[in-house]
Amino acid sequence: xxxxxxxxxxxxxxxxxxxxxxxxxxxxxxxxxxxxxxxxxxxxxxxxxxxxxxxxxxxxxxxxxxxxxxxxxxxxxxxxxxxxxxxxxxxxxxxxxxxxxxxxxxxxxxxxxxxxxxxxxxxxxxxxxxxxxxxxxxxxxxxxxxxxxxxxxxxxxxxxxxxxxxxxxxxxxxxxxxxxxxxxxxxxxxxxxxxxxxxxxxxxxxxxxxxxxxxxxxxxxxxxxxxxxxxxxxxxxxxxxxxxxxxxxxxxx
Numbered sequence: 071x072x073x074x075x076x077x078x079x080x081x082x083x084x085x086x087x088x089x090x091x092x093x094x095x096x097x098x099x100x101x102x103x104x105x106x107x108x109x110x111x112x113x114x115x116x117x118x119x120x121x122x123x124x125x126x127x128x129x130x131x132x133x134x135x136x137x138x139x140x141x142x143x144x145x146x147x148x149x150x151x152x153x154x155x156x157x158x159x160x161x162x163x164x165x166x167x168x169x170x171x172x173x174x175x176x177x178x179x180x181x182x183x184x185x186x187x188x189x190x191x192x193x194x195x196x197x198x199x200x201x202x203x204x205x206x207x208x209x210x211x212x213x214x215x216x217x218x219x220x221x222x223x224x225x226x227x228x229x230x231x232x233x234x235x236x237x238x239x240x241x242x243x244x245x246x247x248x249x250x251x252x253x254x255x256x257x258x259x260x261x262x263x264x265x266x267x268x269x270x271x272x273x274x275x276x277x278x279x280x281x282x283x284x285x286x287x288x289x290x291x292x293x294x295x296x297x298x299x300x301x302x303x304x305x306x307x308x309x310x311x312x313x314x315x316x317x318x319x320x321x322x323x
Contacts, residue, residue, distance in 0.1 A: 110284020144189020
């Protein structure tokens with residue numbers, strides 16, 4: 071998407087140049103060149119990512135309660151070659167590892183631990199994220215009786231709404247929200263809107279790669295960051311316009 075935008079800027083610059091609007095044409099070309107360097111060399115994406123992840127850079131301070139709910143948000147699945155099933159996507163393994171570590175620590179403390187996996191079949195692979203991730207977590211050692219699968223949500227907003235409904239049916243003293251660092255700020259906002267006050271737990275940290283020559287990885291992480299900013303902006307805009315669903319009192323589970 072970013073590369074397409076840069077190409078469009080250059081195309082428009084070429085059109086202006088053709089019609090002798092040289093100053094405007096050169097300004098657009100210079101803008102495209104500066105953006106190419108700022109993004110591709112890692113300067114812009116690093117600033118964007120740092121702002122999103124700064125509140126979660128330090129490990130969460132955990133104090134287990136008698137009844138704990140560990141909510142893990144799905145992040146996609148991959149369709150293996152036809153006939154070979156559906157597996158956890160490459161970005162999901164950090165969340166699986168963190169969820170498993172939390173569960174083991176919670177069980178060792180002697181307290182009750184429930185793991186809620188949230189995610190539907192957004193990519194239409196024939197199996198929900200919750201179902202696929204649930205199999206992995208069960209194989210890794212989480213008791214099936216401690217697993218709750220929320221398989222209807224297709225995005226982060228629905229993750230919050232549907233998971234809140236699951237939690238209202240179960241008594242919990244504490245909710246932990248496991249997701250990628252870059253995703254936590256938006257996730258917490260949506261969950262709070264749905265009435266869930268959660269302790270954020272970062273599963274992974276995303277950073278740009280400083281380089282002298284623009285690299286495609288930095289464009290990828292920039293798009294990830296911009297997706298989060300757009301989600302935050304849309305939430306605030308919808309709130310002003312009254313388009314978000316009715317706010318539920320935080321903590322009203």
